[in-house]
Amino acid sequence: MEKVKWEKALATGVEIMDKQHKIFLELCDNLDQSVNIGREKSEILSDIKCLEDYAKDHFATEKKIMEAAKYPEKHGHIKLHKYFIDEMKIVKEKAAAGVTGEKFAALIKEKITDWFVIHIDKTDRKLGKHVNYK
Numbered sequence: 001m002e003k004v005k006w007e008k009a010l011a012t013g014v015e016i017m018d019k020q021h022k023i024f025l026e027l028c029d030n031l032d033q034s035v036n037i038g039r040e041k042s043e044i045l046s047d048i049k050c051l052e053d054y055a056k057d058h059f060a061t062e063k064k065i066m067e068a069a070k071y072p073e074k075h076g077h078i079k080l081h082k083y084f085i086d087e088m089k090i091v092k093e094k095a096a097a098g099v100t101g102e103k104f105a106a107l108i109k110e111k112i113t114d115w116f117v118i119h120i121d122k123t124d125r126k127l128g129k130h131v132n133y134k
């Protein structure tokens, strides 16, 4: 599977957010590699846990930024973060049940990596604009 990487087009203009997005995408790539190489279930579960913890920290950072900037679309944005955490639970359950291989890699791509990239592009960049132009 193609390596997922942060690119300039995904810049939000908020340094801490961009920094965390880069790390998050690296963690997505780690998980992707673990699944593709066929690593042990325990290692895949630990990669998922890393991603989940990092996502929670990152979403907390964005929440603080939204609050400080009195962002009018805060509520909807936070709802999307919650949706992502719920979707991660599905991925985690599948991994715990021993699901692996191509189908699982496709699920990770859909529920985690692609979702996150689209979220940066459509939702986080909007927040970045608000923070920079208010």
Ligand SMILES: [Fe+2]
Binding pocket: 017, 021, 058, 062, 120, 124
């Ligand atoms: Fe973000």
Ligand SMILES: [Fe+2]
Binding pocket: 062, 077, 081, 119, 123, 124
């Ligand atoms: Fe976000």
